[in-house]
Amino acid sequence: MNHFSKDRLTAVEAKEAAQRVAFGPVMFQAAQAMRKNGLLQVIRDAGKAGITIEEAASRSGLSHYGARVLMEAGLGMGAFLLNEDKYTITKMGFFLLSDPLTNVNMNFIDDVCYDGLASLEESIATGKPEGLKVFGEWNTIYEALSKLPPQVQKSWFEFDHYYSDGSFPLVLPMVFATGVKKIIDIGGNTGKWSISCAQYAPDIYVTIMDLPGQVSMAQAKIRELGLEDRITFHPVNILDENQQFPKGHDGIWMSQFLDCFSDSEITSILKRCYEAIDENGYVFILENFWDCQRFEGAAFSVQMTSLYFTALANGNSQMYDSKVFKKCIHDAGLCIEEQIDHIGEGGHTLLICRKA
Structure with a gap:
């Protein structure tokens, strides 16, 4: 850059x-x-x-x-x-x-971030999402998502999905070219990636891991599509280090998920990914890194989004510089087999990881 x-x-x-x-x-x-x-x-x-x-x-x-x-x-x-x-x-x-991208960004800032960002200085000092108090008393915004006002939910999910949805069709062939058939979708949210996987090929099975509130939101859509036999659920608080990940999967997928955590939390999650897969398993990570963007405006948008995490999401995470992120991957015992940059309009990077 x-x-x-x-x-x-x-x-x-x-x-x-x-x-x-x-x-x-x-x-x-x-x-x-x-x-x-x-x-x-x-x-x-x-x-x-x-x-x-x-x-x-x-x-x-x-x-x-x-x-x-x-x-x-x-x-x-x-x-x-x-x-x-x-x-x-x-x-x-x-x-x-x-411009759809501009409109999604503006609505996200207006409905989700604007009032809470007034507490940014306090959030920096405490390491907590002090701005989240404008909506209620929660530790993180992820606990609050299913309870936020409808317009706030709408703008949050439109922001989240806009950046991921355009990249999903592009990365599906990259992921399944590795031969994985049974994957864990950590931070599955509303189930969009899991549904895309099940619709991509009939022999792919997915387990969604997320907070109970998010899992319940995904379940309704998956029942509606008749995919209950291909997509199962594992409600869990990912930050609870005593919660081990289910074994028997040959791949783990995380899209725009690990940026929701601090450096040490990312390393902890990746260590449990390491334990969950066998020697031939894969860990797939899709993220927006500000230093991997093609355009200055894209890097700017990613850098500014970090402050939403500080003031409203959880107080200790961000949109990362890839160098910081890669250290977490290596500290967890994983190595990066392939890095693919500039995926879709969102400027995603796909990291395909194996056990070192």
């Missing part, structure tokens, strides 16, 4: 960038307001001809004042251009309006 090896801004550019950080929350709220109240769409619909403040207010149903302050804010953030009193949308404004 050469993006982070030198300071490329002039002093003036750096000071301008600092102001964008200072007013970042204001810019975010303005963009989200224009997405929700239709102003972005109205200006997009005006096309190259552009639209005045008066016309935009009339078409969006906003007051003249409301349209004016938002459109002027949109100029500052780079969403609009202004020529002869006519506003037009920029490429960035178009992405704010229509």
